[in-house]
Amino acid sequence: MNLILHIVLMLLSVALFTLFERKILGLIQLRKGPCKVGPLGLLQPFSDALKLFSKFSSAPIKGNLMLYYFTPLYFLILSLVFFLNKPFLSTSFFTLSILVLLFLYTTSVYTTLVTGWSSNSKxxxxxxxxxxxxxxxxEITLGLLFFSFAFIMSSTLMFKIMNFNSSMLQLFYCPLSMILFLNYLIESNRTPFDLSECESELVSGFNVEFGGAEFSLIFLGENLMLVFNSLVLSFFIGSISVYLIFWLVIIFIKVSIRGAYPRYRLDSMMELCWLIYLPLTIVLLSSLFLI
Known part of the structure; x- marks a missing residue:
């Protein structure tokens, strides 16, 4: 019963996030946003879900049908695993919680890989x-950042991040947190780094052949991962007493960035990693060893 309640609350958080995002984008672009379905448009996410799940979906004739129907479900299941394991709240069982979290992040690449390949579309x-x-x-910079935080706290237990007290290491802690924010923004395929779903070039990218219920599952999984990434980032930036406020602020910033910045080019995004983020992370990590 508790498991079902957790899943319902997580899916409800995605619905509220989509409504919040469309409202903020409407304010940024000087339009109303959802306002017709229900009071103040509160029922709009539920009507969208009902519409998508009731639509007819057809699979590509020459695609791998077994993987085609399994990967959207895997998108959602993997996102739920991030929340249900709660490696950031455990104090005893997940003694290597940062490594467990990094392992889960590395498995997420297989979802988009198999999704794009199984559709049999260029x-x-x-x-x-x-x-x-x-x-x-x-993920190279993400692993180095997690290792940096583990070195700062002398532990791989993520629970200690929420109880981290200010010290001279805060001089390195804050820049690493800012790099981690941008890294999470890129890992979530969010604008201006949504190049795997670039509509102007790829006609929706890796999920172009998915519609109806399959597209809904992919959409739920991606937005649920964005909510989870914002939650983890709030632990790195704020303490346990105010992490909820930081969580909401981070989500607001990510939505505002989508409405304010144009899309990056692919070569610029790769140069940002290999020529800026990675050298800067290595320099900060090397400085920690010299203290």
Whole structure:
């Protein structure tokens, strides 16, 4: 019963996030946003879900049908695993919680890989190849950042992050947190780094052949991962007493960035990783060893 309640609350958080995002984007673009379905448009996410799940979906004739129908479900299941394991709240069982979290992040690349390949479409395949290159590049910096935080706290237990007290190491802690924020923004395939779903070039990218219920599951999984990444980032930035406020602020910033910045080019995004983020992370990590 508790498991079902957790899943319902997580799916409800995605619905509220989509409504919040469309409202903020409407304010940024000087339009109303959802306002017709229900009071103040509160029922709009539920009507969208009902519409998508009731639509007819057809699979590509020459695609791998077994993987085609399994990968959207895997998108959602993997996102639920991040929340249900709660490696950031455990104090005894997950003694290597940072490593467990990093392992789960590395498995997420297979979802877009298999999704793009199973559709048997060149546009979806290009989108999945972009996502693989993006994930492999930025998971290197993500691993180094997690290792840096583990070195600062002398522990791989993520619970200690929420109780981290200010010290001279805060001089390194804050820049690492800012790099981690940008890294999470890119890992989540969010604008301006949504190059695996670039509509102007790839016609929706790796999920172009998915519609109806399959697209809904992919959409739920991606937005649920964004909510989870914002939650983890709030632990790195704020303490346990105010992490909820930081969580909401981070989500607001990510939505505002989508409405304020244009999309990056693929080569610029790769250069950002290999020429800026990775050297800067290595320099900060080397400075920690010299203290």
């Amino acid at each position: 546009y979806s395949l290009i989108g999945s190849m972009r996502s693989i290159a993006q994930s492999l590049s930025y």
